[in-house]
Amino acid sequence: MMGHIRKAIMKLTFVIIVISVTFITVSCSSQKEGTAYSVYYLNEDGTSLTEGRVYIESQDAVSVANELIEKMNVAKGRHTSIIKPVYVSQPAVEINGIYADVYYDSSYYGMKPSTEVLYRAAVVKELSQISDVLYVRFYVDGKDAVYEDGTIIGNMSAEDFVDTQEGDIADVKWKTINLYFANKSGDALVKNSQRICYNKNVSVEKVVVEQLIKGTSEAGCYQSIPSSTKLLSISVVDKICYVNFSQEFVNDMVNARSNIAIYSVVNSLAGLDGIDGVKIMVKGNSNLMYRDVISLDTVFYMNNELINKDVTDNYVIKVVVCGEDVSETGSFSGRSSKRCCRIFFCICFCIYRDYSGDSGGCRISHIS
Secondary structure, rough: OHHHHHHHHHHHHHHHHHHHHHHHHHHHHHOOOEEEEEEEOOOOOOOOEEEEEEEEEOHHHHHHHHHHHHHHHOOOOOOEEEEOOOOOOOOOEEOOOOOEEEEEEEHHHOHHHHHHHHHHHHHHHHHHHOOOEEEEEEEEOOOEOOOOOOEEEEEOOOOOOOOOOOHHHHEEEEEEEEEEEEEOOOOOEEEEEEEEEEEOOOOOOHHHHHHHHHHOOOOOEEEOOOOOOEEEEEEEOOOOOHHHHHHOOOOOOOOHHHHHHHHHHHHHHHHOOOEEEEEEEEOOOOEEEEEOOEOOOOEEOOOOOHHHHOOOHHHHHOEEEEEEOOEEEEHHHHOHHHHHHHHHHHHHHHHHHHHHOOOOOOOOOEOO
């Protein structure tokens, strides 16, 4: 009797082992090969983006970019749909260092604005996953793509698109905001203008603070408040914006002086319409000292004195006018900008004299 039981147990054990080995083999064989990437589609209602996962074996950046965009044309599952209308031609992609340039023909402008903004968000989010790519730029018929008002869209990053996976497609809005980050030494504010896309059901002040917390990859701009900070609540009453942060706002450190951290929030919010001052709280409490230096028990107002006036656009102008080298290298500020203006008017004058046929000995021999 015991012998039969022992044989039965051995048979059962053997069957379990076979099943286990088979399961492991199938599992291993079904593992995806290649690098995982996110691809975006429209959700079931066609109102926002939904994320899918694909695997790409190629390591070539251009090949990855083209494959990602191609995979957008195949919806995943019954509850997703393709964003790009069939009449819009498939784009060509070029990768140049940190830039991904995407080229369309005129069919791109045939998309409805509500569809176009989500399609553009999807492409930018996808291409930003590629190693080293920080910015994506769209071109139509060889020229910079433009908004409905004719403004050039320019360079875009994944950070520009806020809440594109939430809310109604009809509620998407675009707005240019001015954020104030710390400079490299943390002793001054650096103004950073961003054009963002967000859901209009989300308050713009909430978007501003969340972008500050997220930070930026823009050159010369550094984290001003801890990225671990959570925005607990935000509201505007009588033109005063009440911002309620988590404890990380005071506990965690960044390379920025106390007043720079505070006024990065204040200046970013006080620049919005309808906000004059900012009240900062931590877990609902404003009766405390920030880093034992600044009392939060007050209303803060815009402080332009902390903004780094020396951070401006750099330029190199090589000009020879009337045989004189009037080249200029520097930044558009102070005396340099005045000299650049003189160079500009001199160039305009020479162009006029050339065009009129009366050069008077004034010629532009070189510009670079």
